[in-house]
Amino acid sequence: WGLGSDGTVGANKTAIKIIGDRTNLYVQGYFSYDSKKSGGTTTSHLRFGKQPIRSPYLVFNADYIACHNKSFLYHYDILKGLRKDGTFVLNCPWDIKELDEKLPASIKQFIAKNNISFYIIDALKIASDVGLGNRINMVMQTAFFKLAKVLPVDEALGYLKDDIEEMYGRKGTNIVKMNQDAVDKSINELVKVDVPKDWADAQEENLPFKNEPDFIKNIQRVMARDEGDELPTSAFKGMEDGTFPNGTTTYEKRGIAPMVPEWQIDKCIQCGRCSYICPHATIRPFLLDDSEEKRKPDTFKTAKAIGKGLENYQWRIQVSPMDCTGCANCADICPVKEKALIMKPAEHEMEMESENWEFATTVKLKEGLMDKYTIKGSQFLRPLFEFNGACPGCGETPYIKLITQLFGDRMMISNATGCSSIYGASAPSMPYTVNTEGKGPAWINPLFEDAAEFGLGLQMGVKQNREKLSV
Template structure:
């Protein structure tokens, strides 16, 4: 009934942006066969999670208390390399598309994932909901390894890509490593079809509300499109840096605020710790922004305190 919508329904949405994570509400329970985790055979290598095109299988770490409170059927074993925690490789039977990539890649002699008819696994759907509700744990591994990367939340999930898609595991991995500060320029092609079949998108946000910002260009101009994003952000950040330098030079600036701003200024182009430094600056400016116009300017542009991670996705379209 879209033709009946008045123009007023679109107030505040003039830029065409739409909410993150909406692909999670589509195509539920469509697989014929889905993987069943064989806990006793699992090597905890996380390769299955890495190759999953739809982020429908993920390693989950739980405490003793969370295991005790888990619903019936939730299984786990002691986590390797994470003392005091339990490990579960949890499958979302409702979001799996049944490609079998996870079972195929499993290196265990006796496979830790076996494809079973959906009808035999459907009752396990609530286990995914519980696994996604447990407390966040610090990554016990180096996130720039196969195993460690999969303990990071994927910020690309349940896309409209074909079962067994070869593109989405790569894009998903990038979001696990850099997703909370990513900007993506995407050429027209498969990678924009599975990413923005309006009104849904698989790009989502973490518990803090941070996630990739994504935009689509024409087939051939994606390099210029992505470069424009990068240059635009750089210009704004250079202005923020000039304002920070002005506040640092002001004798009236409190010492504690100066210390935080100086740390940001000295490391503004360092990716490691950029989110933490940005949060500290934002908190420090809360108390002075109403009495310091330049501080207010910095505060209003606080989204640019974080060093963005600019990406250009080409794919078959480019």
């Protein structure tokens, strides 16, 4: 299980190539992706055997499962299909003592009851230390070769280093060395977990019930777990015309970012550029009046707002850490020499800021205080395109977000198939949403060249309706 853009798929293709070329084993790889673009979920199904493999099957009875992003633990049945006495490897920043608190009860139960060999490794730290950023592929591939025992470890890692030279040689010796260093450093960083016996009886903590719409509980959650094919037709009652509700991405809370921006209140000049540039609408400015200031949480720090007409308000830049993708656009665009946004480990920010985000969503919009056709003024308007599935750092979605801030309550969108249709409405993830009056963009995805003609039809229909109303 990998995160799109972390190198997992490429590394697994390398493993297939090494084993297929260097042994007498037959090999097969089958890769499936969700449609969240870079930053989405990838699953790599690898099979090796002495008999010819006639078709590209999925692996339903695995000897080895690796989870390359800890957020998957809370969204998928990650160990489904792992055989008794199998091996599970988890990339996470936790030490052994923290596992008891962090792992879901279902994972702990499965590991304990099925005698799973459980290993952890902090792949992100290793990759960062050698200069690879979030490219954890070589770290996790080293773990695979050490534990899967398809080849003798030393032999396999030698082949892996040879392939690194072949793959990255044209990019320079520095890139080759960083990847080879990742292999060398990873081999001794795997930690085997002695599974406590009481994990077999682990129970989930009873969390407060969230009042979510039926669509979210009965359809979206199921589809997001990759179990949508198990939904009966009757589950879609009331959706026979093919429409999906708007604003469903707000319930996803994927938590995929390794690093999340932290606001430095004393360095912020209140320019609004961080919100303006954010591809996913996960960082926003908020103005608080006196009543909101009185009921805010203690951790919700604010500064006196700067600007004509803002004298009676307090200013806050708030991040939604569970929706952020960690692209760092906001930190990069900050014009202050000593940045007002600093990228920090996501887990800490999720603990600190998730409740603050929930409070921020209750703060009323303060429209009309500034010219909305300025950078700062536009960012006080509610984005009606939020938490989309585009690649982290996408350069296109900030424009769409801005358009919805200015005109979204009366937009109709005829969207040709392409990137914008995938991040714009990939069922069940609908980032187009509505304002407090229930008004927002209407979106449809005609196929390819039909989009312009369909859009013309929409415009003609609106024009006719207006002419009839004016008679």
